[in-house]
Amino acid sequence: MKEELTTIRQTSLKEIEAVTSESELYQVKSRYLGRSGTITQIVKNLKNIPAEERSTIGKEANDLKKDLTAAIDNALQNIKQSKKLEHIEKPSIDVTLPGRKQLLGNKHPITLVTDQITQVFTTLGFEIVEGPEIELDFFNFEALNIPKDHPARDMHDTFYVTEEVMLRTHTSPVQIRTMQKTKPPLKIICPGKVYRCDSDVSHTPMFHQIEGLMVDTNITFGDLKGLLTIFIHTIFDENTALRFRPSFFPFTEPSAEVDIQCVMCRGAGCRVCSGTGWIEILGCGLVNPKVFANAGYNPDEITGLAFGLGVERTAMLKYGVNDIRLFFENDYRFLSQF
Ligand code: DAH
DSSP states (O other), rough: HHHHHHHHHHHHHHHHOOOOOOHHHHHHHHHHSSSTTTTHHHGGGGSSSSSHHHHHHHHHHOOOOOOHHHHHHHHHHHHHHHHHHHHEEEEEEEETTOOOOOOOOOOHHHHHHHHHHHHHHHHHTEEEEOSSSEEEEHTTTGGOOOOOOOOOGGOOOOOOOOSEEEEEESSHHHHHHHHHHSSSSSEEEEEEEEEOOOOOOTTTSEEEEEEEEESSSOOOOHHHHHHHHHHHHSSOOOTOOOEEEEETTTTTTEEEEEEOOOTTTTTTTOTTTSSSSEEEEEEEEEEEHHHHHHHTTTTTTTEEEEEEEEEEHHHHHHHHHOOGGGGOOOOOOOOTTO
């Protein structure tokens, strides 16, 4: 029995020494010290050993048990330590992987186009002026020669706060507000939000407009044509054909709408231009003398040109966007394309 214990001691310690992982170590441990492990069985069977040998064998077996437990604990510490070292020496970060991309913000297409348009005019000496979005009937309609019962109000149905106070339906009221405060001559460009009771693929209840007003002596329709031609050739391209089509606005006389050659089909006729080859882009005209009078200017001394355009519409034509609602959905996949 004594020799047997010596052999067990030798082999078990050798096995512990050879172990390289925690799981292997636990296997060795259970083989010797587990419930049916070799040493556990020997201790259990001590009662069958002749009495004279029992105490020495018992002592020997217990010593072996203690030594093995200590050796196993020690081996476990070593394995844990070398694992730690391995982790430090061989970091789990793969420096060859591409880095995580930081998403950069960019200007919203409406802001972008507004900037582009206002820049064309500021380069030509126009000043940027803004006005309130909650507007009085007087500035939004009355002073612009649109009295209460005028049919032009039909196209300008809006959100009313009271009968006299509403969300402005266009940026034209800024013309009146500026003329009331400033002596002529005047060159202003007025970007901003406007509101109408409209909602479909090409209309949203809120959209953006840019208003232009130039007041001086001897302004002619030729000035208007020249100015808007420069504008369209800068925003689209120099070869874009345009035409002035007679129209009506209560605040200009004469009035016109400007069409540009369809940007989709280049004038051949398609779905976007309803087969005509032309697309309406803005309204304009020479300031109606009544508007000057309403704003406190003397219509006999002064002349002026005015125009107004929708920013969403311009952006849609410029970038080939076919649904206006895309501008307001804030989908990063859409916005990041500009
Ligand atoms: N205010 C007009 C609208 O919202 C656009 C417009 C047309 C403005 C002609 C002008 C203009 O200044 O002369 O429909």
